[in-house]
Amino acid sequence: MNPVTRRRFLVLGGTATALAAGAVGGLAWLRGAAPDVAGLHVLTAEQYRTFAAIARTHLPRGGAFPPGADDFDLARMFDGYLADQPTTDRHDAGLAINLVEFGPLLFDHHAVTFSNLPPDAQLAHWSGWGTAQQQTRREIFWSFSRFLGLTFYDHEAVWPHIHYPGPSFARLASRPAEAP
Amino acid sequence: MNDVLDCSAGEFAPNDLTCDYLVIGSGCGGGTAARVLAEAGKDVILLEEGGDFVGPTRLTQRDTPMYDQLYTDRGGRTSKDRTVNILSGRVLGGGGVINACDVVPIHDATWAYWQKHHGWSEFSAAAMASYLQRALADLSANRIEERQVNRNNQILRQGAQALGWRGELMMHNRVNCQGLGSCLIGCPASAKRNPRMVAIPKALSAGARVYVRARATRIREAMAERKRVEVQTLDGKGYHPVNRFAIDARHVIVAANPVGTVALLRNSGLGNDTLGRHVSLQPQVPIVALMPDPVRAFDGIPQAYALTEFERHDPDVGLTGFRVESIFGTPGVLGSLVGQPGAAGKALMAQLDHVAASLILIPDQPVGQIGVRRDGRPEVDYTLAAEWKTRARQAIKAAAQAYFAAGAKMVVVPAAPPLVLQSTAQLAQIETLTFEPGTISLISAHQQGGARLGASDATSACDLTGQLWGTRDVFVCDGSVFPSTSSSHTMTPIITMAHALIDRLVARSA
Known part of the structure; x- marks a missing residue:
């Protein structure tokens, strides 16, 4: 086998670098730029947009009752949550969000990212994460759905729609005293 | 009486401290240890990483x-493969602040199992009876009254009775309960007779110094007469380090829940090969039923009735089988x-x-392992055993049967996708549950083991006094010490064991 000459090495290296740069550029182009979001602590604007899309898919407006994730900006709450998490967790969360964003490309082989899917396709794709063959996808699904369920249903604007009367201590304290 | 000292408060100036007994962790084990030692006249410091939460303005x-x-x-803590959500308290009073108040002592058959198979020669049911009585007195243990049983619990009982299955109203540690229903995120009415309400005030009265937002990070010189424990103070949120100080102590008692205890000891370079092994998570499966009439399960005592027909106590196996207990919580x-x-x-x-909702408690064999990652944070490696999965499917079937017998329109097992059953004719679908990681949401509220007691350092992490093998006066006093799952609920077992171990320590020093 011929040894790799310096020239051949440079050509191969240059080609690989160009391909990698092209792939990164292609992915960035596919994802598209997200509008600036002020006051984020951990998430990038693109990650914020992706997480907001996940939240909107998981808890859409309408259906059984009007409020949805978009009414409470759960993506910002997630960013605030991550701000108090250890660095490794922040990093892992960012990777997980990016994986969801490129999920349609990686797992369904469609040249589109999650944020750019229409709502029905987002729901079908996100639901697929809960039952995916890859354990990592299922873990990400449960991690995000736990956070979204906890924060959404803890919101007082949701309570009337699920027939929850609110914290009982205040309710009992405000209850008129029974006649002797 | 001393006050609780909050290390996150602006006026707190961290100076190095000295004591004879340093207790790390303020839950059922640590709180009890601090109280017994302080009442015996010992010089005690109690450290808690979490904050102090009492009353309606703090417990919201x-x-x-x-x-x-x-x-x-x-x-958000989970097992390494994220199959099991591992819940434990990080607050003054520990798990007792956030549990469902169930008082379930260690069964005689479990004591016999530990004696026969784990060398716990000194711990028979008879020898431990007086310690159990002390634990029950600490907890003001009493039977839940019929008038306190809400609709959620009535439904499970109704189903069990229709099928001719055994069950019982549970013992609990509430006094003057107002039925607020938020036990799992603390009782603003302070009805729980937990360590925060009983042991810690008594420890403070007896002169113990109690620090919150103080995380022990390392134990140094574990073979010396005086140990040096490094402490990190935390901010008001409890997640960001602020300052450091050190405590010199003759005795160190670690009671930080099995995961925290093992992590601290491992990060300190202590313990033998058994430390961190033989961990039981006792995974629980949630199940919900949609009823034709309103249940309003969020009001009243969440966990009052236990279906115990299928629970088994065997002196050759320990606790096995399963039980089903009603549960509810806040909407989030x-x-x-x-x-x-x-x-x-x-x-x-x-x-x-x-x-209507329940948790199915399925005791496990101690197959888990607690390790420490490069960044010093703990990692719980736990794989569900095939035998556990088989029992879990049987348990889910039984719970579903009970709900249908009580008139449920639909029974749902929270999985992805959810397993939805419309009638008993569909029970066979439960066999499709694989319990593979990420397919179902399991909960662990009763972690045990990891620093089991035993007569030999080849098979245990601590000797029968609770002293960590290979150390001088470094003890473990929490759920870590059990060789297998102790009971369906760990509050009473841990307090019982803490009384026994700390009594021995006091007697030794006397």
């Missing part, structure tokens, strides 16, 4: 801030279990007031 009954502040890792935690995205998940939650 809101899911997000309470899980954030009362639970370890903000309620229930919403977090709904693994169904889109309109379907919302439709289920819209019927919250018609939902």
Whole structure:
């Protein structure tokens, strides 16, 4: 086998670098730029947009009752949550969000990212994460759905729609005293 | 009487401290240890990583801030493969602040099992009876009264009775309970007779110094007469380090829950090969039923009735079988279990007031392992055993049968996708549950083992006094010490064991 000459090495290296740069550029182009979001602590604007899309898919407006994730900006709450998490967790969360964003490309082989899917396709794709063959996808699904369920249903604007009367201590304290 | 000292407060100046007995962790084990030692006249410091939460202004009954502040890792700790959500308290008073108040002592058969198979020669049911009595007195243990049984618990009982299955109203540690229903995120009415309400005030009265927002990070010179323990103070949120100080102590008693205890000892370079092994998570399966009439399970005592027909106590196996116990909580935690995205998940939650719910408690063999990652944080490696999965399927079937017998329209097992059963004719679908990682949401509220006691350092991490092998006066005093799952609920076993171990320590020093 011929040894790799310096020239051949440079050509191969240059080609690989160009391909990698092209792939990164292609992915960035596919994802598209997200509008600036002020006051984020951990998430990038693109990650914020992706997480907001996940939240909107998981808890859409309408259906059984009007409020949805978009009414409470759960993506910002997630960013605030991550701000108090250890660095490794922040990093892992960012990777997980990016994986969801490129999920349609990686797992369904469609040249589109999650944020750019229409709502029905987002729901079908996100639901697929809960039952995916890859354990990592299922873990990400449960991690995000736990956070979204906890924060959404803890919101007082949701309570009337699920027939929850609110914290009982205040309710009992405000209850008129029974006649002797 | 001393006050609780908050290390996150602006005026707190961290100076190095000295004591004879340093207790790390303030839950059922640590709180009891600090109280017994202080009342014996010892010079005690008690450290707690979490904050101090008492009363309605601090315990707000809101899911997000309470899980954030009362639970370890903000309620987000999981096993390595994320199959099991590992819940434990990170607050002054520990797990007793956030548990469902169930008082279930160690069964005689379990004591016999430990004696026969784990060398616990000194711990027979008879020898431990007086310690159990002390634990029950600490807890003001009493039987839940019929008038306190809410509709959620009545439904499970109704189903069990229709099938001719045994069950019981449980013992609990509430006094003057107002039925607020938020036990899992703290009782603003202070009805729980937990370590925060009993042991810690007594320890403070007897002169103990109690520090919160103080995380022990390393134990140094474990073979010396005086150990040096490094402490990290935390900010008001409890997640960001602020200052450091050190405590010199003759005795160090670690009671930081099995995961925290093993992590601290491992990060300190202590312990033999058995430390961190033989961990039981006792995974629980949630199950919900949609009833035709309102249940309003969020009001009243969440966990009052236990279906015990299938629980087994065997002197050659320990605790096995399973039990089903009603449970409920605030909407956030229930919403977090709904693994169904889109309109379907919302439709289920819209019927919250018609939902009955239970946890199925399935004792496990201690197959888990606690390790420490490069960054010093703990990691729990746990794989569900095939035998456990088989029993879990039987348990889910039994719970579903009970709900259908009580008139349920639908029974749902929170999985992805949820397993939805419309009648008993569909029970066979339960066999499709694989319990593979990420397919179902399991909960661990009763971690045990990891620093088991035993007569030999080849098979245990601590000797029968609780002293960590290879150390001088470094003890473990929490759920870590059990060689297998002690009971369906660990509060009473841990307090019982703490009384026994600390009595021995006091006697030794006398």
